[in-house]
Amino acid sequence: MHDDRRLIEGRLRRTLQRIEAAVWSAPVPVELGRWDAPGEPVPLEEGLAADYADAEVGDRWGPPWGTTWWRVRATVPAAHAGRPVDLRLDLGFDPLRTGFHVEGLVYRADGTPVKGLNPRNQWVRVADDAQGGEEVELFVESASNPLLLGGGGFDFTPSPLGEKETAGSEPMYSVVRAELAVFEQEVWELQQDLEVLGQLAAELPESDPRQWQLLRAIDRAFDALDTSDIAGSAPAAREQLAGVLADPARASAHRISAVGHAHIDSAWLWPVRETVRKVARTSSNVLALMDEHPELVYAMSSAQQFAWLRDHRPEVWAGVVERVREGRFVPVGGMWVESDTNMPGGEALARQLNHGKRFFLDEFGIETREVWLPDSFGYTAALPQLIALSASQWFLTQKISWNTTNRFPHHSFRWEGLDGTRIFTHFPPADTYGSEVSGAEVAHAARNFSDKGDATRSLLPFGWGDGGGGPTREMLARASRLRDLDGSARVEVERPDAFFEQAEAEYPDAPIWVGELYLEMHRGTYTSQAKTKQGNRRSEHLLREAELWASTATVRTGAPYPSEELDRIWKVVLLQQFHDILPGSSIGWVHREAVANYEAVAAELEAIIDRAQAALAGEGDVEVVFNAAPHERAGVAGGAAGPSAASGGAPVEVTTDGDGWVLSNGLVRAVVDARGLLTSVVDTATGREALAPGSAGNLLQLHPDTPVDFDAWDVDAYYRRTWTDLTDVSSVSGVDGGVRVVRSFGESTVTQLLTLTPGEARVDVDTEVDWREREKILKAGFDLDVTTERSTAEVQFGHVHRPTHTNTSWDAAKFEICAHRWVHVGEPGYGAAVVNDSTYGHDVTRRDREGGGSTTQVRLSLLRAPQSPDPVADLGVHRLRYAVVPGAGIADAIREGYRVNLPLRTVSGSGAAVEPLVSVSSGSAVVEAVKLADDGSGDVVVRLYESLGARGSATVLAGFEFGTIDTVDLLERPLETAGVQVVEGGVTLALRPFQVVTLRFTR
Structure with missing residues (x-):
């Protein structure tokens, strides 16, 4: 029987190749014209009215990031009468790279969109029942996006193609096909029958008689198929398969809710401007497919992407609105973009939900109920409460299936967040957000589902994604055949909310997972592209200040509130929290634009703050100090200002004995040695030394950083085994209030200013790095004389505890962690914090203590230098601030974290206090x-x-x-x-x- 199976499977493979070649017949060439748009994409009207030059099959076209418009003219031959006729257009597509290179959007001459073109969708229907003689005129706006994926899968090689300025101008693609052809419906149906049955048979165990029923039926179909007349014999071959296709699924079969989907990254291996076009192409494809397939339900997340359609592609938007009202084009997610959830601040996540849900309510009257983040890189423990507070009730992702150390134990469960809020959560067990509805994926979903016996349902998002494309008619054909088929899970195309309602109802006692959903991968995203991260942190705090002072000015003085400006600025910041922008995993073009956007945002917000503070301060030349940070005497107020709001306290003394410097302000005494390292940090209230015996604080360490798979995304654990302590100095000198240290290493230079501030119980480190290293990671460490089994890190609206030990594989996997403004370590009665103004990546480890016991080392991940997808990532000058706070409790860490991110502002005014x-x-x-x-x-x-x-x-x-x-x-x-x-x-x-x-x- 093994021999029989091998022969049948081999025969299936070869026959499917012949059948695929016979799906279209009687091709005739078309008249092809082209116009290469200069520079950036042009409006639709300009493309349609352009002066087209003659073109033909074989022509080279498409410089990197270019746009070429094609005009197709043809007459349907009389011989095609009575048959369905398609335009087939292959612009140089690679079917293995759908969404990652060439794409197009087809228009009629009047500007009506028809559908998208991509490697898995190279046809356009021109007549369902041709009469012969029909005149065809279509236009295609095509994008020659460069292919930045090398080899198979996600293989990234450093490339200059990610920046338009370095990508060159040579054409990359050739026209392969441009013709009208008859679509052989029965041949295509036979192809779908054989693919579904063959894939199903391959997934069944040999012990299952159903496998052999399928293989024998396939073998009989081959006997009935005349390979010299596939179109003529296809019906006879299909008759041999009809019986096994009609056998109903078993009563115990797993139930799959299939949802059309196209996870479109709002930026990644393409700039934001290209995503706008990708969304239009995919949406057009979906609308065209819905016309032919009333069963199709399509889910699209990200209010931003809907807004792009509304604002830039109104001709596509109109069709989307109509299908949304029918309930078939389904807005999901409730967020402005599919955001990263590790690094955005708490208020930013609240605004992601506010702006996303508000858009869907305003435009469609729809209250989305699920948060839809299939591809973000881990999920904060703050999210369940925010989901509930946004009037949503479900959460979906599949990314935790990427864990490299531990398998997550559930696919349907209740996720409990920081405050105890629980949200019904589902991970599709197919482990993909872009299924082809293949037999392998459907079988894997059923086998892999962790909650068998208690639950029977899972969700399957299907459609080409990442770069878009969406569902295809082939996927729908497979879903139709698998709806009720013996040996397979039952596949039903339906809305996501229908799945969640049924799944939650059947699993009332779903297990509970408490705390963050830590992704055991992509830990480098806490550090890559430091300027992008710094822009995000700064923007969030400027927005806090702008809203606070503008609100105060409006209430107190009647000044106009800049609501439209703030709304627009928030949306810019929210877009750049997308999970390939803020994490630093996009091409250089994306991050260059992000930094420019952050600079523009900062200028606007500073102007809003200045206007509001001027209105509040009044006339005069008395210094008025505005403080938007937590106020130690009143919890955290809404912000206070006045002539006495500045920090007081003893002045800073800096003395030297020739071997080092001593800094003191009455609250902290710090010693900096001749190497420019902290050798002592004592909080004078207790007299306790914060640094471990024999250690140094603010020790810069350089590690090699060569992850196995994904440069910008990952840091792998083995990097920790090799490092260089950067202790050599170019100069160390005393300055006003502190010590200036200059070091050189490799091709880089770092200048640090270690200071104390009057009235502040912390040691500040202001660091400027001219960073020229590649494939290195720069850390700054403090070995603190604290013994603890856990660290505490700020996250949105609270903090989480993580182990400092590696007792279990779950503990060991958290060797790089994300924190916001502070990390705290403590033991009963004493603790210390490390705060920062723009760093997210950290590691916290236990170390042997000189004299016995253990200490705790806290390190900040300051900079990386990954090679792809941006080969010059992070090279340049960076300025970062961080501080060590000795003797700190959690409340102190919170206070100092705010202070380092919200410095005082001084303006001239009347001198009267501005109450919060x-x-x-x-x-x-x-x-x-x-x-x-x-x-x-x-x-x-x-x-x-x-x-x-x-x-x-x-x-x-x-x-x-x-x-x-x-x-x-x-x-x-x-x-x-x-x-x-x-x-x-x-x-x-x-x-x-x-x-x-x-x-x-x-x-």
Whole structure:
């Protein structure tokens, strides 16, 4: 029987090749014209009206990132009468690279979009039932995007093609085919029958009689097929397969909800401007497919991508709106983009949900219910609460299947976040967001599903993705055949919400996973493209300031609130939190534009802040200091300003004994040796030394950084075994308030200023690096004299604990972690924190202590130098700030983290104090945002959270006249919240650990 199986499978492979060649017949050439658009893409009207030159098959075309318009003219031959006729156009497509190079969008002469062209979709229907003599005129806007994937799979080789300036201008592609041909429907149907049955048979065990039923039926079909007349004999061959195709699925068969999908990266191996076109091509393809297949349901995430269609491709948008209203083109996700969730701040994630859900409500009247992030690189423990606060109830991803160390134990479960909120979550067990609905994928989904016996359903997103393309008629054909087929899971094309409703209902006791969903891969994304990350951090804090001071100025002085400006700026920042932009895993073009966007955003926000502070400060020449950071005497206020708001405290003393420098400000005493390293950091309140015996703080270390698979994405654990301590110095000198250290290594130079600030209990390190290394990672370490089994890292609206040991494989896998403004390590009665202004990657490890015991080393990952997809990533000058805070508790870490990111601002004014709009009585309640309501009512919206992970209460008092106070969701709609009591001047809240509460004060 083994021999029989080998022969049948070999016969299947060869016969399918012959059948594929016979799907179209009677080809005739078409008249082809071309126009190469100069520079960037042009509007539709310009492309249609261009002066087309003659072209023909074999012509070379397409410089990197170019646009060529094609005009196709033809007359349907009389011989094609009574048959379906297609235009077949192959512009140099590689079927293995769908979405990654050549693509096109077909238009009629009047500008109506027809469909997209891509390597798996090279045809356009011109007549369902040709009469003969029909005149055909079509136009194709084609993109000659360079192929940046080498070899098979995701193989990246450093390439100059990721920047238009270095990509060159030589044509990369050739026209392979341009013809009209008859579509042989029965031949195509036979192809689908054989592919489905062959793939199913290959997945069944030999012990299953069903496998041999399928193989024998396939063998009989071959006997009935005349390979010299495939079109004529295809019906007879299909008759031999009809019986096995009609056998119903087993009662116990796994149930798969298949959803049309095209995960389109908002930028990655192409710039944002190209994504706008990708979305239009894919959406056009979907709309055309829906015309022929009423069963198709298509899910598209990212409000930003819908907005691009509305604003740039209204001819496509109109069709999308119609299908959305029918319920077949389904907005999902509820976020502005498929965001990274590790690095965006808490308020930014809240705004991702606010802007995303608001767009779908405003445009379609649809309340999306799922958060849809199939490809982001790990998921913060803050997300479940934010999902619930956005009036969503489900979460989907599949990325955790990429874990390289541990297999995640569930596919359907309840995910519990920081505050105890639980969200029903699903990981598609097919382990893909771009299924072809192949037999292998469907069988893998059923076998792989971890929750058998308790649950019976999974979701399967199908369609070409990453670079777009979406579902195809072949995928729908497979889904149709697998709907109820013996030996297979049952496949039903349906909406995502239909799946979630059924899956949640059948699994009420789904298991619980507590805490972050840490991806055991792509840890380098916490560090790659430092300027992009710095732009994000700075933008988030400038937005905080702009909203705070603009709101205060509006309420106190009547100054206009810049709502439209802030809305637009937020959307720029949210777009750049997409999971291949902020993580640093896009081509150089993307990051160059991101940095420019951040610079423009910063200029606009600084202007908004300046106007608001000028209005608040009034006339005069007295210095008024504005503080938007947490206020140690009033929890975190909505911001206070006045002549006494600046930090006080003893002046900084810098002394030297010839071998080093001693810095002291009455709160901290720090010693810098002749190597420019910290050898002592003592908080004078306790007299305890923060640094471990015999160690050095602010030790820069350089590691080789050559990950196995993905340069910009990964750091692999073996990098830690090899390093160079950067202890040689070019110069060390005392300066006002501190010590200046200059080092050179390799081709790079680093200049550091170690300082104390009056009234501040921390040692600041201001670092400027002229970074010229390649495939290296630069770390800055502090070996702290603390023994602890866990570190604490700030995440959105709270913090998480992670092990410092490697007891289990789960612990060991977290060798690089993400933190926001601070990392804290402590033991009973004492701790220390390391805070930063733009760094996300860290590692925290246990070390042997001189004299016995163990210490804890905290290191910041300052810079990397990956080679792909951007071969010059991070090269250049960077300025980074971080600090060590001795004797710190968690509350101190929170305070100092805000301070290093929100420096004081001084303006000239009357000298009168500007009281905060809101003040908070509890030290553990932190105000994260103060703004005016989105609806333009002038209501004041305040978002705060419990920051210490402790149950408690907080009283929020308003410094202005108000009417009512409501707790609201992230879209600022009324929300029932327990433990709220209105008091004179404000409200008292009973807060659970890490609870986020949004208050709306009517005016």
